[in-house]
Amino acid sequence: MKKNVLIVTYYWPPAGGPGVQRWLKFVKYLPEFNVNPIVYIPEHANYPLIDTSLQADVSKDLTILKTPIKEPYKLARLLSGNKVTTISKGIITESKKQSRVERLMLYVRGNFFIPDARKSWVKPSVSFLSNYISKHDIDTVITTGPPHSLHLIGLQLQADLNIKWIADFRDPWTTIGYHKELKLTPASQAKHKQLEHQVLNAADAVIVTSNPTKTEFEAITTKPIHVITNGYDTVKTEQIVLDKKFTLSHIGSLLSKRNPKILWRVLSDLVKERKDFAEDFQLNIIGSIGEDVLKSLEKFKLDGYINNVGYVSHQEAITYQKQSQLLLLIEIDSKDTQCIIPGKLFEYMVSNRPILAMGPVGSDVEQIIKTTNTGQYFLYTEYNGLKREVLKYYEAFKQGTLQSHPLGLQKYSRRSLTETLSKLL
Structure with a gap:
């Protein structure tokens, strides 16, 4: 019974x-x-x-x-x-x-x-x-x-x-x-x-x-x-074709304090320094976004590269995850957010797309990404390492080899x- x-x-x-x-x-x-x-x-x-x-x-x-x-x-x-x-x-x-x-x-x-x-x-x-x-x-x-x-x-x-x-x-x-x-x-x-x-x-x-x-x-x-x-749950989607552009996609709310200016600076510098990057790059914002974040993106002259989609259904969000070149996971840089593990992390992990995550020291997110081999995690102070990693992903994108190689995901089903x-x- x-x-x-x-x-x-x-x-x-x-x-x-x-x-x-x-x-x-x-x-x-x-x-x-x-x-x-x-x-x-x-x-x-x-x-x-x-x-x-x-x-x-x-x-x-x-x-x-x-x-x-x-x-x-x-x-x-x-x-x-x-x-x-x-x-x-x-x-x-x-x-x-x-x-x-x-x-x-x-x-x-x-x-x-x-x-x-x-x-x-x-x-x-x-x-x-x-x-x-x-x-x-x-x-x-x-x-x-x-x-x-x-x-x-x-x-x-x-x-x-x-x-x-x-x-x-x-x-x-x-x-x-x-x-x-x-x-x-x-x-x-x-x-x-x-x-x-x-x-x-x-x-x-x-x-x-x-x-x-x-x-x-x-x-x-x-x-x-x-x-x-x-x-994560298994969600059926139609045949996925990867974006032709080098898309960095953030899916979910970008709160006012969830505003990684160091990442915007990295992307802005790469746009200035490399013509090919500027031609290929696109930033997808899928979900609600705070005015402060939008103003920061304008300040770094990235507003012309933004595809501001807004809120979409869960099914549509899964499609965006699977067709994007690189997935962004951004958390507020605070001790209070060490305990926050966004639900989308687990869906990101089974999308077969690499994750570029940013957040505070000591976050569970960092350990999960590391042990599952699904991406890279950075602090808000790591400009040089962050820039190198974005370029590494971009070069893999140009060669057609950009993908994730996850390990041990079943326990998160x-x-x-x-x-x-x-x-x-």
């Missing part, structure tokens, strides 16, 4: 972006490992990104529970227009360049909606799920955040019903990069810390996506913490990761 597991998640198709992928894929494969997933999601959620193509991964046999959610971002959008949309996507303008409206919205978001803007969904969800769990054979609940308010649903259900509760953290809580941008008062910061401590010490088990996050949480709780990374999760369940 299959074990019934209730999964509480905010992001679910038709939501787009990286937040939806993790549990969409776990749910897809869990039935193969004697687990029957039941998914609880908000009704009429205000998702910042939509990708209807992901609905193809949702089984018709899956039980999906829904209750309405009040979304403050809907009202905020009426008052501020596009600003709230970019903030909800995680694109926050540098403090010194923020408008009065942006500063006010960030202050309200940080201090009046703790832990986040979906906190009003907690109480009705607990009421609905308590009744459902009592009538069905469910003894395990999984909550996944962000939004971290969903962990408060698990916290209350555990207290009321004495069920097993697992808290899954796709990102950290109080050390995530944007947390510092919310203009928190000392009291609000203390409240976040208190809730984080309460959740980590009440959950029967905690799942994280990286080793640095595990280390961070081990200083807060003695509860078992398991690292289950994100991964969504199915293998789901098997690991099933053993924990």
Whole structure:
């Protein structure tokens, strides 16, 4: 008999972006490992990104529970227009360049909606799920955040019903990069810390996506913490023809602080120094991009080489990955981002295209790229090495030999990761 597991998640198709992928894929494969997933999601959620193509991964046999959610971002959008949309996507303008409206919205978001803007969904969800769990054979609940308010649903259900509760953290809580941008008062910061401590010490088990996050949480709780990374799934595409140009493609959001000026400088210098490079080079930006990043590219006179595609479906993103010559993986240069492993890394790794990654010292991304032989990783200070590597890739492109030679990728497949999760369940 299959074990019934209730999964509480905010992001679910038709939501787009990286937040939806993790549990969409776990749910897809869990039935193969004697687990029957039941998914609880908000009704009429205000998702910042939509990708209807992901609905193809949702089984018709899956039980999906829904209750309405009040979304403050809907009202905020009426008052501020596009600003709230970019903030909800995680694109926050540098403090010194923020408008009065942006500063006010960030202050309200940080201090009046703790832990986040979906906190009003907690109480009705607990009421609905308590009744459902009592009538069905469910003894395990999984909550996944962000939004971290969903962990408060698990916290209350555990207290009321004495069920097993697992808290899954796709990102950290109080050390995530944007947390510092919310203009928190000392009291609000203390409240976040208190809730984080309460959740980590009440959950029967905690799942994280990286080793640095595990280390961070081990200083807060003695509860078992398991690292289950994100991964890749097999996606069928039509016959792929590589780009004729030397395309460097970044897929996903380029936040304001995710702005590798040293890379822009390298590319700008190569454009000036080599006529052939200037003729062949193209920078593909697939996804949302911050104004600060665009201005930096203009400053380095690279705006004429940009193909600014914007947001595309997951299926289209996979096609861009496989046809690009070189894939860019850019993370903010901060200690806080050592624990961030973008979900796209694993899809990059199976695209057969080399990865050029940049980020902080001590990142898990560097170790994964190194052990899988899927590309090169650089710090924000390595101009000479970065320039040599771009030229090396370019010469291989001219010779028609540019490709990746990956090793040991199978353990990062969504199915293998789901098997690991099933053993924990």
